[in-house]
Amino acid sequence: MKRILVVDDQALLRELVRVTLMNDNCEVIEAQSGEEAIELAHQQLPDLILMDIMMPGGMDGFEASRILKADTQTSRCPIIAMTAKVQQADRQKAHESGVDDYLTKPFSLADLRSRVETHTR
Numbered sequence: 513m514k515r516i517l518v519v520d521d522q523a524l525l526r527e528l529v530r531v532t533l534m535n536d537n538c539e540v541i542e543a544q545s546g547e548e549a550i551e552l553a554h555q556q557l558p559d560l561i562l563m564d565i566m567m568p569g570g571m572d573g574f575e576a577s578r579i580l581k582a583d584t585q586t587s588r589c590p591i592i593a594m595t596a597k598v599q600q601a602d603r604q605k606a607h608e609s610g611v612d613d614y615l616t617k618p619f620s621l622a623d624l625r626s627r628v629e630t631h632t633r
Contacts, residue, residue, distance in 0.1 A: 514538045514632045515556060519549040519573065520564040520594065529562060532621050533628065545569055546576030553586045559632050562615075565595035565606065574609040581610030590631040594619070 516538050518529045523544070530540040541556050543549040545567055553561060561580065565573035573593060580586045592613040593606045603614055613627055 514560065514628070515541065515558045516628065516632075517541045517543060517549060517553055517556065517558040517561045519543045519546070519561065519567075519576070521545065521567045521569075522564075525564075525594075528621075529624065532624060536625060536628070538628070546571030546573060546579075549576050550579055553580055553589065554583075557585070558589060560628060561589055561591045562594050562628075563591050563611070565593050565597055565602070574605055577606070577609040577611050592627055592631065 516533055518526050518540055520526050521544050526542045530542060533540050541552055541558060543552050563573040563577055567573060577591050580591065590612040591610060592615050593611045594615045594617060596617045598616055606614055613631060615624065615627055
């Protein structure tokens, strides 16, 4: 069973992703901030992280991704950014932060499933 960490400050989006992935036989862990994502990633060692980029508070998804990719315990875990930021500069910043893929909001559930499958084989 694949373990997926879903990081987003919007509870409704986390629920939609959780239900979708649970139907695909995935274990879903949820975090609502970058700080919580880092803590849970160390505790649960997910197979994939779906990371929102724009989150209120102290740490955005870029910074959380940088920290996770710099840590030997979590550096190999693929990260897919989930974001409404569509500019090329945003994609470049995500890539520089260690993000492995980029899913633009709003996204289709079929696209979500496809990306998860691609990064958890």
